[in-house]
Amino acid sequence: MASLRDEHRQINDTISGLGNAYNDELVLHRLKKRKLMVRDRINLIERMLDPAVRA
Template identity: 45%
Template sequence: MALHPLSDMEVSEIRAQLHELKIEHRDLDQVISHLIENPPPDDLLIRRLKKRKLLLKDRILQLEQMLIPDIPA
């Protein structure tokens, strides 16, 4: 997806970002599950957390795509 090959430093930075985002995504999943299983659930908070989780998932996918080298067609 990148117009130029990524440097080793850029790849390392992307991998570090991915690691942090995946941890946050996992943590949000645990919090959401806990809130749902232990009433009374705060529906607004759960919706906000789920939205944040989806945004994180999208960003994770974007970063992972940046790490995949372009293959000429």
């Protein structure tokens, strides 16, 4: 779980660091998609650990 949170933070930092000056939309799109996939995995694991909490 900690490694997923760390990966999510690193991706977010990378996206923020690139900012609007970065012109490669494909790279930004892939980073954002990866960030969402990691976030979904974190949410899934959290729900598995505490099944009483529903999304």
